[in-house]
Structures are given as C-alpha cells and as structure tokens.
Amino acid sequence: LDHGYALHTAAKDCFSSIVSQDAQALAERPRAVFYTNESDPANHTEHHEGRHYSIPLEEVKAVFPHGLPRRFQQQIKTFNEACLMVRKPALEIFTYLKSSNFAHPAVRYVIYGEKGTGKTMTLCHVVHYCARQGWLVLHVPDAHLWVKNCRELMQSSYNKERLDQPLQASFWLKNFKTSNERFLKEIKTQKKYVWGKRESTEEGRPLGEVVEQGLARVRNASDAVGVVLKEIKQQCHLGSFRLLVAVDGVNALWGRTTLKKEDKSPVSPEELTLVYNLRKMMMNDW
C-alpha cells in the first residue's frame, strides 16, 4: 500500500511535468521521476516522499565514516553516487527535531520495523540532517559489534569489575574524530584525567587531546570513550552545541553478549565499559 502511495506521488509529478511540456526530458530520463534535486535534508517535505536524493561523495566520507551498511557502501562504489530514499518516518523525526525545546530533557525516538524496511537508512538520513544543521552527532553504527566477536577483552584499569574492548573503542574513536573535527577543538574538558603514571590530561584542554590519547594508547581507548561521552553530556546544557545520539541496534545494549571471561563464565552487558557508558547516554537526564 505504501509502495502504491509513493508511486502515486511520483506519478502525479510525472503528469504535472508532462502538462508543463517536459515530456521530452522525461522520455530521455524515465528514471528522473524517482530522483530529487533537493540535496539538503532540511528542505525535504511530504512532496519528496519516495524519491531518492544524492549526497556528494566528499560529504559521505566526512559525515558517514562508519555509518553506512556494507551493502550500501558497495552500491556507492559501483555506481559512484550515494542516493538515499526520503521516507515518512524520517520526515516525522525532522518535524519533531525542528520543534524540540532544548531546555527540556532529551526526547528518545525509536525507529522500529521488519527486516529490510529501511531503519538503518532512515537513521543515516537523520544523521545527515543533523550534521548539515551543525549538530554534534554521536553515531554508533551497530551496537551488536560491541557485544560479540571481541578478540581482546581486558580487565579495565579504572574499575576492577568491568572489561575493556580496546579494538572496538579505538575504531569508534577514529571515526568519531573524522566526523566531528571542529567540535573536538571547541569543547574543553572540565576535570583532570589521569591515564597512567606519566600521562594525564589537564583541565581545560580540548577534547581532541582525549581522543588522541585514546588512539595513541589503545589500552585506555575504552576509558577515553567514557570520558568523551561524560564530557559531552555535561556540556550539552551550556547550549553551545546540540547533540544527537544515534545508535543502531540499540537492543544489543540490553540483551545478552556472546563473550566469555577467562573462566568461561558469560559476560553481561553491564560489565563492558563501552556498553555501560553508552547506557548512561541513553537516559534522558541531559
């Protein structure tokens, strides 16, 4: 039914353009009906529903270093263009975001649906919109990657009961750095953090240094992620920037892990530093 509705809007447009004597152009490019020239997500309306809009490739690299699913990246490589479809849930979220009151605590939205219906792509659409508007975007492409198939699991130095995941944390930090360069220079730390015997980050240093520390010393990467999340959460109130936390596969944070400790006992998600810190972001107390 939805498919028919989308085709209906496209067909209506087709008729209107035929009336305005664009028939020749349409005959040359019969697929033009499904594309839209509007590449700024802020201007997408119900009129554009069901059409694809293309994102320039440099923006893709800057905004989505790790966000897009693998199949979509393959399509981008083959066709040399990234075209996202404008979907109704995305438009709904845009209206909510535009009219949201930033003095109130954050509202949490859940995109749900059956397999293959476009949840990840809708999330990427929203992320692109917020990146264009200048928000700070915290994008976790797949939370499932953090709770399974972890080769190195070490005990956390900060808290004895928790477990660290250096590889996943450093990978995420690298991509976070590429997507949010300018915010890392602007946000300053509000506390002193000691990483080891000789390394520490003073108060008032830019957040970029914490990220560098996490990337340089892979052992402290998970703790660096925790620090980054805490700082961003605290400073969100000051109003210098707007924050969007986008997590794909959020159920993984509250489900079971496939990881085991050295004594073969199963690990529950709270015992992982990354998951514990991300769960704190999921509360709407900021």
Place this chain on the structure above:
Amino acid sequence: RLSPSSCAAVYSSPLVLCRLTQVRWSRYNPSYIEPEVNKELYQKPWEELSEEEKEKMELKAVQPIKAAPPSLSSSVFSDPMISKFTNMMMKNGNKVLARSLMAQTLETIKRKQLEKYHKAPEDEKETIECNPYVIFHQALKNCQPIIGVTNITKGGKTYQVPVPLKDNRKRFLAMKWLITECRENKNRRTMMPEKLSQELLQAFNNEGPIIKKKHVLHKMAEANRAYAHFRWW
C-alpha cells in the same frame, strides 16, 4: 545380438531367460510429442504459420505431450548455456547453491565493469562491455579449443592423435576447464563468484590460464601432426 545400450539384467530362476529392460533411455511411448516452450509461436495468428507448423499444431490436439522438465523455461532471462554451466558447477545435487553462485558471479562481473566504466575517460566508455551475459558467452567462445587430441593405440603404443572436436565437446571442455581452474587455483579465503568473475573477464580479454591451456592443447595437436593419419573417422 545385444545392442550396446544400458540394460538392467533380471535373474529370477535358472530356467527363465534373463530379461533385459532399457534403463537410461526414455520410458515414454514413442507417440508422445516434445513440449513447445517458445511463446512467440503461440502468439502468431493461424494464417502466418507455415505448412509444417500448422501440421504440428494439429498433431498437438490429438497426440499426448511429454511433461516439460523443470530446467526448461520460456522466460526471457533463461539461457541454455548458463543453465548448462550451473549444472556443471552443481555438487551433490545442490542446484540452489549453484544457481546463487552463478547469480553472484554475474553480479560481480557487472559491478567490476561498471566501476571501470565510471573511471574511464569519455572516449573509452563505449568500448567497455557491461552486459555480463555477453561477457560470459564471449569468454566461453574464446576458451573453446578448435582441435583436440585422443589416445589411439596402434602396435602396442598409444599415440596422441589430433582430431576435430564436435561443438558439444568444445563447449564442454571450455566449461570444464573454467570450473576446475576456479576450484583448484584459488586462495582458501576467496569466494567462488569472485574468482569466477576474474577468470571470465580474463578470458574475455583473451588472457589468463584457461586460454593458455587451450594454446597448449593446440600446440600438442600441431606437434603430433604426423600421426593425424591414424584417425579412421
């Protein structure tokens, strides 16, 4: 005299003569007609048909028709060469897997050619072939040997005698070489579609190990020219 056909021998008691039944040949009554899959033939009006076609259509009203095998299809997307190749790739009767591998191979070929197309300068864009079916057919044609060798024993010694090959044999050899090459000479971690697409593209450009094998066969036939008269057919 016994005809050289595959028969099943039935031994019941020493008194009764063993009865031979045909096993691998068709069990249909000879009056049964082959099914006609071509849709265009049925869409033609009665007057346009030629005499033989009219006779055949009339016969179909009277005589029974054999059941169509599942591999025979009237779709525009079905290709007999591709079906043959898929059957040869199939292992243990797993046609689903073989067909999906074939589909992935064609997809990989298309993706590789599209990437090349987008990167090429304007004047070269027309020379790049993007249709995977065209590439498949051309590659197989390039791999087919023209002349083959058989073993003929004369005077106690076996000689490799050059011999002309039938069309079916040429097609079979090309497909067999392609499949064995992809199965054996690949890294453990590469998937079959990727390796197959690589080999097909190389064969399309007349390079690669299968073309080399074809040339080796040709050279062998050329070297053994002297024994060509040993052939008696």
